[in-house]
Amino acid sequence: MAAPVLELTDARLRYGDRELWSGLDLQVRAGEFLAVIGPNGTGKTSLLRAILGQVTLTSGRIELLGQPVGRGNDRIGYVPQQKPLDQGTPIRARDLVAFGVNGRRWGLPHLSPAERRRVDEALDAVGATAYAKAPVASLSGGEQQRVRIAQSVVGNPALLLCDEPLLSLDLAHQRAVSELIDEQRRRIDTAVVFVTHDVNPILGMVDRVLYLAGGQFRVGTPDEVLRSEVLSEMYGTTVDVFHSRGRIIVVGGPEGSEAHAHHIDEEKHA
Amino acid sequence: MSGSDVWSQIFDFSDYGALLVLVHNSILAGALLGVVGGLIGVFVMTRDLAFAVHGISELSFAGAAAALLLGANVVAGSAAGSLLAALIIGILGARARERNSIIAVLMPFGLGLGILFLALYRGRSANKFGLLTGQIVSVDDPQLLTLVIVSIVVVAALLVIWRPLTFASVDAEVATARGLPVRTLSIVFMVLLGLAVAVSIQVVGALLVLSLLVTPAAAAMRVTASPLVTPLLSVAFAVTSVVGGILLALGGGLPISPYVTTISFAIYLICRVVGARRDVSGRSDRRGRAEAASLGFRP
Numbered sequence: 001m002a003a004p005v006l007e008l009t010d011a012r013l014r015y016g017d018r019e020l021w022s023g024l025d026l027q028v029r030a031g032e033f034l035a036v037i038g039p040n041g042t043g044k045t046s047l048l049r050a051i052l053g054q055v056t057l058t059s060g061r062i063e064l065l066g067q068p069v070g071r072g073n074d075r076i077g078y079v080p081q082q083k084p085l086d087q088g089t090p091i092r093a094r095d096l097v098a099f100g101v102n103g104r105r106w107g108l109p110h111l112s113p114a115e116r117r118r119v120d121e122a123l124d125a126v127g128a129t130a131y132a133k134a135p136v137a138s139l140s141g142g143e144q145q146r147v148r149i150a151q152s153v154v155g156n157p158a159l160l161l162c163d164e165p166l167l168s169l170d171l172a173h174q175r176a177v178s179e180l181i182d183e184q185r186r187r188i189d190t191a192v193v194f195v196t197h198d199v200n201p202i203l204g205m206v207d208r209v210l211y212l213a214g215g216q217f218r219v220g221t222p223d224e225v226l227r228s229e230v231l232s233e234m235y236g237t238t239v240d241v242f243h244s245r246g247r248i249i250v251v252g253g254p255e256g257s258e259a260h261a262h263h264i265d266e267e268k269h270a
Numbered sequence: 271m272s273g274s275d276v277w278s279q280i281f282d283f284s285d286y287g288a289l290l291v292l293v294h295n296s297i298l299a300g301a302l303l304g305v306v307g308g309l310i311g312v313f314v315m316t317r318d319l320a321f322a323v324h325g326i327s328e329l330s331f332a333g334a335a336a337a338l339l340l341g342a343n344v345v346a347g348s349a350a351g352s353l354l355a356a357l358i359i360g361i362l363g364a365r366a367r368e369r370n371s372i373i374a375v376l377m378p379f380g381l382g383l384g385i386l387f388l389a390l391y392r393g394r395s396a397n398k399f400g401l402l403t404g405q406i407v408s409v410d411d412p413q414l415l416t417l418v419i420v421s422i423v424v425v426a427a428l429l430v431i432w433r434p435l436t437f438a439s440v441d442a443e444v445a446t447a448r449g450l451p452v453r454t455l456s457i458v459f460m461v462l463l464g465l466a467v468a469v470s471i472q473v474v475g476a477l478l479v480l481s482l483l484v485t486p487a488a489a490a491m492r493v494t495a496s497p498l499v500t501p502l503l504s505v506a507f508a509v510t511s512v513v514g515g516i517l518l519a520l521g522g523g524l525p526i527s528p529y530v531t532t533i534s535f536a537i538y539l540i541c542r543v544v545g546a547r548r549d550v551s552g553r554s555d556r557r558g559r560a561e562a563a564s565l566g567f568r569p
Contacts (some may be wrong), residue, residue, distance in 0.1 A: 070449065078447035109497050
C-alpha cells in the first residue's frame with residue numbers, strides 16, 4: 001500500500017485542562033475520503049488547524065507526505081466555510097481560482113498560457129465557466145463554493161481540507177458541492193479530510209469517518225461508527241441512531257450531538 | 271468681495287505659462303504621487319484600511335510638525351510619524367474591530383501633538399497650514415528628491431509583492447493554509463502604506479490624504495472587478511486629480527487641496543453612476559447565465 005498522505009501518530013491536543021483528543025492514530029491515503037464529524041467543541045476544526053500548523057499538538061506527530069507539518073503547505077487545497085466576500089472586492093471568479101495556481105509567486109498576477117488553461121479546466125470541471133468573469137462578490141453562496149472548490153483542486157493538491165464547506169448552503173447546493181468534491185478527489189486522486197457537523201450530504205461518498213465526542217474518538221466506515229452502541233458508549237448515555245431514507249438521524253445525545261438533525265433548521269436561515 | 275472676485279481668486283490663468291515653468295517639477299512629483307496613491311489605494315480598499323489611512327496621516331502630521339519645530343527635514347519627520355502609526359496599527363490591529371479602536375485612540379493624540387508643535391513654531395505660518403492642507407508648489411528641491419525616491423521604493427515594493435498581497439488581502443484564510451506569510455505581508459504593507467501617506471501629505475495635506483489614497487481606488491472599484499483594470503483606472507484617476515488640481519490651483523493664491531479633492535470626488539461620483547447603471551444591466555444578464563448553468567447541472 002502506498003505511503004499515507006496524512007499520518008497522525010499518538011496525537012494529543014489540549015487547551016488548558018480541557019483535552020480535545022489524545023492517542024489519535026490516523027492514516028489517510030491518496031484518494032480516500034475521510035469525514036470528521038461530531039458535535040461542536042470537540043476539536044474538529046482544531047484538527048484542521050493542527051494539520052495546517054496553526055496550532056501545535058500537545059504531544060504526538062502529524063506528517064504530511066512523510067514530512068512534519070509546517071505553517072500551511074502548497075500541497076494542501078483548502079475549502080473554507082462559505083462566507084460572503086465583500087462587495088467591491090476587485091477579484092473575478094477566475095482570479096480567485098488563479099490564486100490556487102500561482103498565488104504564492106512574487107510579482108504581478110500574470111498567467112502563462114498553460115496556467116490559464118488549467119484555470120479554465122478547473123472552472124469547467126465545477127460548472128463555473130458561465131460566471132468565470134463575474135465579480136466574485138456578486139456570486140451566490142453556492143456559486144462561490146463551486147469557485148472555491150475549483151481553486152482548491154487547481155493546484156493538484158495531495159490533501160484537500162474542507163472546513164464545513166456546506167454550512168449556510170441550501171440542500172440542493174449542499175448536494176452539488178459535495179458531489180463536486182467527490183468527483184474532484186477521484187479525478188486527481190487527492191486525499192480528502194472533510195469536517196462537518198452533518199454527515200448526511202456526504203454519506204454516500206465517505207470511505208471512513210472520524211467521530212469526535214466527549215473527549216473520545218472512533219475511526220471506521222460509517223456503518224462501523226454510526227451505530228447506537230458506539231455513540232452511546234462515546235457519549236456515556238443512551239443514543240439512538242436511526243436510518244431513514246438513506247439519512248442518518250442521531251437522537252438522545254447531550255448538547256450539540258443532535259446536530260445531525262439540525263440542518264433542516266439551518267436551511268431556513270440560509 | 272463680489273462674485274467675480276471670488277471666481278478670479280479660484281480660477282486665474284493670467285501669466286500661466288510663466289507659472290507652469292516654475293512648478294513643472296512639482297507637477298512631475300504630483301504625477302508620481304498619483305501613481306503611488308492609485309496603486310496602494312487598491313489594497314487600502316481591499317484590506318478595509320480607509321480609516322487607518324486617516325489615523326496614520328494624523329500621526330504623520332504630528333511628525334512633520336515636530337520636524338518643522340526642530341528645523342529638521344519635514345518629509346523625514348512626517349515619515350517617522352506615519353511609520354510609527356502604521357506599525358502600531360499593523361501589529362496591534364489584526365482584527366477590524368480592534369484596529370478601529372486603536373486608530374480612534376491614536377488619531378486625536380497625533381492631531382493634538384501636531385497642534386502643540388505648530389503652536390510652539392515661530393516660523394512662516396504658510397508652512398503650518400501646508401502640513402494640513404497641502405502645498406506642493408512650495409516643496410523645495412531636496413524635499414522633492416526625497417519624495418521621488420520614497421515613491422519609487424513604494425511602487426517597486428508593491429509590484430514585487432502584488433500577487434501574494436492580493437491573495438492574502440482577499441482570501442486570508444486560504445492564503446494562510448497554502449503557506450503564505452500572511453502576517454509578514456500585512457506588516458510589510460503597513461510600512462509601505464506609512465511611507466505612501468508621508469509623501470502624500472506633502473501634496474494634499476494631512477486632512478485630505480484620503481482623497482489620494484482611497485477615493486481613486488474606490489471609484490475604480492465601482493466600475494470594474496478586473497485585477498488588472500482596477501489599479502490602472504485607480505492610478506489614472508489619482509494622477510488626473512493631483513495634476514489637474516495643481517494646474518487649476520496655479521493661478522489663484524489658494525491651496526491646491528480643494529482642487530485635488532474636488533476632481534477626485536467628481537470622478538468618484540461619475541464612477542458610482544456608471545457602476546450603478548452597469549449593475550442593473552449586468553446583474554440581470556449574469557442571473558440569466560447562472561440559471562442556465564444550474565439547469566445544465568444534474569440534479
